[in-house]
Amino acid sequence: xxxxxxxxxxKYSTGLRCRLDARTKMVICLAASVAVIPLKGIIPLSILxxxxxxxxxxHIRIRxxxxxxxxVLLMGATALLCLKIMTVFWPxxxxxxxxIFFVPFFRVAVLVNVILPLxxxxxxxxxxxxxxxxxLPLFIYLPGVVMVRFIPSFINDIKxxxxxxxxxxxxxxxxxxxLHPIRTTRLLFVPMVVRxxxxxxxxxxxxxxxxxxxxxxxxxxxTNKFSYPDYIAxxxxxxxxxxxxxxxxxxxxxx
Amino acid sequence: xxxxxxxxxxxxxxxxELIVIGTFAALIKISTMLIALAGxxxxxxxxxxxxxxxxxxxxxxxxxxxxxxVLTLFVxxxxxxxxxxxxxxxxxxxxxxxxxxICDCLIMISGGYKAAWALVAGVGLFDFLSRAISLGYSYxxxxxxxxxxxxxxxxxxxxxxxxxxxxxxxxxxxxxxRHAGIIRE
Numbered sequence: 476x477x478x479x480x481x482x483x484x485x486k487y488s489t490g491l492r493c494r495l496d497a498r499t500k501m502v503i504c505l506a507a508s509v510a511v512i513p514l515k516g517i518i519p520l521s522i523l524x525x526x527x528x529x530x531x532x533x534h535i536r537i538r539x540x541x542x543x544x545x546x547v548l549l550m551g552a553t554a555l556l557c558l559k560i561m562t563v564f565w566p567x568x569x570x571x572x573x574x575i576f577f578v579p580f581f582r583v584a585v586l587v588n589v590i591l592p593l594x595x596x597x598x599x600x601x602x603x604x605x606x607x608x609x610x611l612p613l614f615i616y617l618p619g620v621v622m623v624r625f626i627p628s629f630i631n632d633i634k635x636x637x638x639x640x641x642x643x644x645x646x647x648x649x650x651x652x653x654l655h656p657i658r659t660t661r662l663l664f665v666p667m668v669v670r671x672x673x674x675x676x677x678x679x680x681x682x683x684x685x686x687x688x689x690x691x692x693x694x695x696x697x698t699n700k701f702s703y704p705d706y707i708a709x710x711x712x713x714x715x716x717x718x719x720x721x722x723x724x725x726x727x728x729x730x
Numbered sequence: 731x732x733x734x735x736x737x738x739x740x741x742x743x744x745x746x747e748l749i750v751i752g753t754f755a756a757l758i759k760i761s762t763m764l765i766a767l768a769g770x771x772x773x774x775x776x777x778x779x780x781x782x783x784x785x786x787x788x789x790x791x792x793x794x795x796x797x798x799x800v801l802t803l804f805v806x807x808x809x810x811x812x813x814x815x816x817x818x819x820x821x822x823x824x825x826x827x828x829x830x831x832i833c834d835c836l837i838m839i840s841g842g843y844k845a846a847w848a849l850v851a852g853v854g855l856f857d858f859l860s861r862a863i864s865l866g867y868s869y870x871x872x873x874x875x876x877x878x879x880x881x882x883x884x885x886x887x888x889x890x891x892x893x894x895x896x897x898x899x900x901x902x903x904x905x906x907x908r909h910a911g912i913i914r915e
Contacts, residue, residue, distance in 0.1 A: 501813065508821055512870050557881045579872040614743040618807045621752025622759075629760045647768050653775045660765070660779055667761060668787070668903075672912050675753035679746035687745050 495534075497605040499705040500593040503530070503712050507589040510716050511582040519719035520581040526715045527588030530708075534592035543587050551580045617687065621678065629671070636666050743803075747795045754791040755807045758784050777885065778892035781857075785896025786903050788853050793904050793913055796843035801856055802830035822867050829859035850897050857893040861886050 507527065514520055531540055606619055637647055640662055645651070651659045721728070765780040792800055809823045833856040841848035865879075865886055872878040907913040 504813065512821065515873075554878050554881055558877055561877070561880070579878060582871055613741075613745075614748055614803065615806060615810065617745060617748040618752030618755065618803070619810055621749050622756040622807060622811045625753055625756040626760060629756055633760070633764055649768065649773060649776075652765070652768055652779065653773060656775050656779050660783065663764070664761060664783055668757065668790070669910075669912070671753050671757045672907070675750050678753070679749045682745045682749060 494702065494704045495592075495708055496701055496705050497593070497597045497601045498608070499701070499708055500589075500597060501605070503708065504589050504593050506712055506716060507585055510719065511585050514582075514719060514723050515578060516723050517578070517581070519722040520578065520585065522715060522719045522722065523585045524581055524588070526711075527585050531588040531591050534596040539591065539595065540588075543591060544584065547580060547584055547587060550583070551577065613687075617682075621675075625671075625674070628674075629667070632667060632670055633663070636663060742799075743797070747797065747800075750794050751791065751800065751804055751807060754787060754794075755804060755811065758787050759808065759812070761787070774888055777888050778895070781889045781892025782896040782899055785853060785857055785893045786900035788856070789849065789897065789900025790904055790907065790913070792837075792843070792849045792853060798834055798838055798843070799831075800843075801833050801837075801852065802827060805830040805860075821870075822863055825863040825866070826860060829856060829863060832859065846901065850901065853900070854893070854897050857890065857896075861890055861893075 507523070511520070511523065514523070528540070602623060603620060606616060606623075611619070640647060645659075645662055647659060647663060762780040762784050765776050765783060768776070788801075788804075791804065805826045809826060813823075833852045836855055837843060837848045837852035840851055843849065865883060868882045869876075869879050872882070904913060
């Protein structure tokens with residue numbers, strides 16, 4: 476049946492944006508998140524930052540990258556401001572080496588760059604297919620799929636609840652949360668929980684009626700295959716990580 | 731064939747329970763993110779509030795799925811999906827799994843999944859351990875500038891007060907849901 480439907484031939488995008496398989500993006504994400512922990516030199520981190528920026532530019536719009544980088548900078552500025560406030564009460568901690576201060580933000584920026592393509596340029600269907608291709612057991616696969624499928628519908632529910640609150644004269648904003656935290660949370664939270672519980676009940680009944688968990692092997696709607704860009708991206712990532720570690724530990728290696 | 735179906739019926743996790751875990755994992759993720767965004771980031775009120783909501787929902791979850799391993803499975807699902815969709819961190823996953831397992835064992839030892847106070851103690855410890863692991867990871871990330879770690883620690887402590895409030899509000903929420911017939915046990 477799967478062969479007849481021809482879904483393996485479906486292509487979402489022919490551009491470079493969506494060419495990489497979700498699994499490749501996950502592996503890059505994993506490698507970057509592990510590699511940034513031992514690295515602390517400016518040069519190795521700069522190599523990774525530059526490479527990850529290019530990688531992010533291939534996948535997402537420059538405006539989104541700027542917005543996220545602004546958020547990282549804002550985070551740095553807020554931390555600096557908090558540090559200055561703390562200096563008033565604890566003068567010993569006031570001496571800040573600005574160079575060392577921003578090293579952790581290099582790590583955060585690298586992670587942001589590798590996370591954004593995975594989060595923003597992967598289709599939900601691709602992620603579901605990737606989950607299936609990992610051959611996960613049902614007790615991991617089923618809640619995972621439910622979670623992935625429910626996140627967009629919850630966001631939609633929140634929009635609807637927010638609209639209905641606007642009609643009733645309530646506004647959901649930072650001021651409302653700060654001045655009336657309990658009331659605002661109750662107005663937003665209770666309808667959402669009731670909706671979620673009902674949805675999970677309905678979904679459970681539907682799953683039991685369809686025999687999920689009782690049937691034999693599942694057949695895939697669509698299968699993902701690695702292509703040349705995946706291999707190129709993988710090899711480049713390994714080389715870059717190797718180069719960064721070489722720069723980090725060159726003294727130890729030479730001596 | 732009949733024998734095969736019978737064998738599958740004896741699964742430890744029923745599809746209904748797995749769906750509830752998935753739904754709650756999504757709900758907790760979305761509601762905490764929404765409160766953080768609506769509160770404007772570094773707002774101490776929303777920092778507390780989002781933890782209240784997350785802990786209260788976790789209490790409702792352990793009341794709905796009273797089985798050994800519910801917290802471990804919840805952590806596993808949340809971490810996998812965070813990695814796939816939101817770029818969550820891979821490094822904290824082993825620690826979080828161990829934390830979930832410890833808390834499941836604590837619930838089991840201290841009265842089982844039928845005792846309300848054991849559930850509250852388990853979720854309370856889970857919140858504490860997960861924050862400790864996150865702080866450990868942030869220490870690794872910000873080790874060059876330990877002052878930044880102190881700021882992070884203050885933020886986490888503010889958040890944890892929300893978790894403690896959330897334990898009480900979770901019980902209250904469960905009572906309300908039981909009254910409404912949404913939670914039956």
